[in-house]
Amino acid sequence: MSTHDNSRDLTAHSATSVPEAFEDPGLPEHRYRQADLDPKAGKRAERQVVVLFVLSVLGTIGSLVAYFAITPGDTTASVRNANLALGLCLALSLLGIGLAAVHWAKTLMSDHEVAEKRKPIASDSDTRRDAIQALADGAKDSGIGRRGVLKGAVLSAVALFPLTIAVPLIGSVGGDWKISKFKHTVWRKGTRLAKDPSGEPIKASDVTIGSVFHVIPDKLREHEHWMEEKAKAVVLLVRLDERDIKHVPGRESWAYNGIVAYSKICTHVGCPVALYEQQTHHLLCPCHQSTFDVADGAKVVFGPANRPLPQLPITVDDEGYLIAQDDFAEPIGPSYWERLR
Template sequence: MAHDDSSGSELAAPSSGAAAGTAVERAGTAESNGGLAVITTDTFPDPGMPPHRPRVTDLDPKKARTAQRAVYTLFYLSVAGSVFALAAYMAFPIEDGDPGALRLNTVFLGLGITLALMGIGLGAVHWAKTLMADHEGIDVRHPVRGTPETRTRAVEIFDDANKESGFGRRTLIRNSLIGALVAFPLPAVILFRGLGPQFDNPASLLETTMWKAGARLTLDPSGLPIKASDVTLGSAFHIIPEGLNEMPDRLEQKAKAAVLLMRVNPADLNVSPGRETWNYDGIVAYSKICTHVGCPVALFEQQTHHLLCPCHQSTFDVNNECKVIFGPAKRALPQLPITVDGEGYLIAQSDFLEPVGPSFWERS
């Protein structure tokens, strides 16, 4: 397509014999002609490698020794981190049912491993950037695409193999082979399934928790009971049943009974028939266990009244009985019916009326 500039001059295609050095001139002409791109087949000479810029450690032996000390110091810090991790593992053993010991073990073991990995990583990078050989080079690579002859020959080999084996025309053999390959992994699937709970109805494990009528709601992890007056508008608390900390299997019980307690404006709540008495003056309690894969739902957004699961971003609407509004979860969080006792403490009216936890369990 022809293009005329304001002066009426016509932009001509470059001649095949033009020198490479005139490409810049043509580019400038293109800018003056409204920015029309100019396509040229001219080649440019190899500019070669840029001038080598020596590092400060190449020029100053004192700087090189300083860099060397920094590198081996980082490596020794890595050794210290590994030793610290081993010492922390033995100094803070994980005792059955003791969440405090588990926290200490996790924190100090993680710090030691972090120091060990960071020391190695930073030391290796600093070594490479300051002390290893610093010379530019050219890596000549061959084309990765096969030649037309090679590609044609590959097609011929596949065609010959199909004809010689009869895979394409012996349908019974082909289909039986496909069936055998599909069925082959099934025994492994069955064996792995045997590692799971052996119950006709796995949901029965999640149908009951420690919650019962009259059980006080207590703060996690202190176990102190909480009054309705302590729950202010827009606040949220992590709750466990009264007496859970004294249970020998408290970690297993907590994995089912953990609850999030929130207070919103009662006028904002959309309550289904039969659930009118499940909240107390806008205070609602819902299972903390996500109905997707069981992660702890721990993030409450005060303005939107949304609960967020940090694992896979399932989002639940507190104003609408924690129904799912986003994410992979398919079921609302189970609600714990609550009220207050004569002293003003929040108590449960009953256990959850549906199984808590992930929805992949079969449910009757």
């Protein structure tokens, strides 16, 4: 027999072996859980769910205590400890609700499988009435109506959890969170540029073409809140060939012999922009890949940021050290409700 005949026979055999319709296998045999068969097991599962909800409540209370009792200081350790306490309590609060809901569904709620035939999308009034009844039946199956302790636990946990977010947010807005703090930094006229973290002032003669310096204001640690101020004042200093620089109109005097300084705070969400590519003069933000062109006013060339990095105007003093001409001319960091761009 030829190859052509073999292919035709196989095709004919395949076509006749596939049935037009498959028999409905039906639902598998239901397997009852221990809580369905043993009332003691059911009560034990209920107590376990209540304990998880109570843990959530304790986590919420703990987060409020941590927020008011643990105040971040001027050290990295104090900030870390405060954030750690808040994070752990918040995690316990949310995790307790999640685990309780899963355990409740797996041990106490009805787990009988139900299959329905596919129906038209548009439902008539009888179908809608049946759907409402099904919801009522589901609430009845959950057992919440006849488990008062469980009902109280879930309502308490769910009602209190939003406080873990609302209280710190309201406390910050109604407390010491002033928008003016985002508009200004500690840079002032005559402030020397210093290396981060050593604090050593930088001479213009030490900055060669292609070199990059991470910069902070000189004597920053003498400031009362120097950690907070450093977070806003950090700068990236780069020296380019002056022929490659495209000065923004009105800012021709903001650079010195090809040395330019820009804020390190990304204008997208505030991540540190510190990855510099010498050949393209591009600065890359590692968080969301916003890319800025240092040779062209730090304009955005790629990514979600919607405005250039603010430029710090610089010059030199009588000893040849790089100094700031003034503070940034615009707010640093991402946009906010008083600055849309």
